[in-house]
Amino acid sequence: MKEISAKYINRIYLCIICGAISSLTLMGAMLVNSYSENRALLIILAALFWAGLVFEQTVFWTLNHSIKRLAQKNKEPLTGHIGLLSINASKEGTAAYLVFSLSALGLVLCVAIDLGVNLVQYILICLLVLSFRLHCILNGRVYAYIKKINRKAECKNG
16 A cells, blocks of 8 residues: 555656746746747757646646546545645645745736846746646645545554
């Protein structure tokens, strides 16, 4: 049971890493576009962004499918809402939602004050995209079920 839990947790980590890479390449592309004329680097960063996004979603949806099959096999329902609609489903998800909210507020303030395009806005956009993805993953039914499996495994092992 512990190795099953670890396999699923590792897939969640892989989704998070892909999301982070994709978000950072988004910020990198914005910086390159502002301070350089290097189109080749922009194309590479855009390709990395989309590759990270596609790989993250592919891993997540295969994980979702595996978790649904496991829950049906164990005759356990997947409780809760999808991550997009949940705010306080987990401590980790709540933290991601808080970062998302603060990033959105900061970005709106930067635009309202009309600071122009600057590094702070790039960082806020990167945080906004990453924290939204984390919010959706870490507040969802899949993550809740993985945590439930992990708790059961820990209880059985002592």
